[in-house]
Ligand SMILES: Nc1ncnc2c1ncn2[C@@H]1O[C@H](COP(=O)(O)OP(=O)(O)O)[C@@H](O)[C@H]1O
């Protein structure tokens with residue numbers, strides 16, 4: 192059975208043209224499929240076009256050209272009342288929560304239900320949602336009395352009030368500290384798993400993508416420059432920007448800077464090579480470093496090791512100095528390649544210039 196497409200961007204452009212200003216191509220020929228059950232990460236620096244892209248989903252933004260189909264309907268072709276109905280299927284949460292300061296938490300969550308449900312239904316629904324997000328005891332508090340993480344929980348409960356099928360998160364954790372970010376992402380993951388809600392997660396934090404997404408697209412200057420499964424993007428990034436984003440999850444540039452100051456890497460002779468080894472899952476099980484020595488007479492001095500978990504698959508990054516004859520090292524590198532270990536030379540000059 193093929194997966195059901197929930198959001199389908201087809202060759203979409205958004206061009207902002209203001210008087211006396213240069214036109215901004217905020218979304219540039221983007222085609223993208225989000226499938227039911229996905230937690231689809233869209234990552235990019237500020238100004239990449241992420242918010243404009245997701246505003247197309249509920250037609251807060253109209254495409255200049257191309258089409259955006261949500262749950263089977265081309266958004267631009269819906270009548271006003273059809274659009275209103277459709278928008279109820281699309282929940283949204285934001286960086287700054289957008290809560291109503293003068294209303295209680297319960298009233299904020301109930302807001303999307305006004306006029307479409309009875310008083311009793313609303314009461315029950317709000318109680319259920321507050322329980323889901325862990326805020327039952329704060330129902331009568333006001334937003335100002337809540338922490339940032341709690342405010343975002345209210346935002347999530349409110350977004351779920353109309354039983355959406357897709358939830359859009361636009362930098363929802365960007366104003367939160369790291370620990371709170373983890374707990375909000377955990378909540379989104381459980382919303383995805385328990386309620387079957389498809390999530391589009393916009394962020395500039397690759398760490399957030401790593402924690403909960405199954406698929407990723409990288410945006411730069413309005414374009415999707417790379418996309419793939421989470422494991423693919425982490426293990427085999429193709430574009431420089433994608434590599435940089437992956438490296439942020441292990442503080443790689445700081446690491447290489449530190450390493451570059453070590454004696455072990457200064458004045459490397461022809462018998463030594465400084466390389467980074469990147470591998471996923473199965474390679475970990477092999478006694479890789481031991482094999483380098485026993486089969487190829489190459490010793491590996493490990494300067495840095497980082498093993499993280501991506502969807503329960505180990506993802507390893509090592510920086511090592513290999514020592515051996517040139518021929519032995521070449522053979523060892525070939526063995527590593529054949530074992531699905533990506534070998535990249537570490538260029539210290541590049542670091543020094545940063
Ligand atoms: N309403 C608008 N009018 C003019 N330019 C806009 C508008 N909205 C966004 N832009 C521009 O489009 C580009 C992409 O912005 P945005 O989608 O907000 O990026 P991101 O969310 O990735 O930071 C930026 O150059 C921004 O200045």
Ligand SMILES: [Mg+2]
Nearest residue numbers: 241242243362
């Ligand atoms: Mg944005």
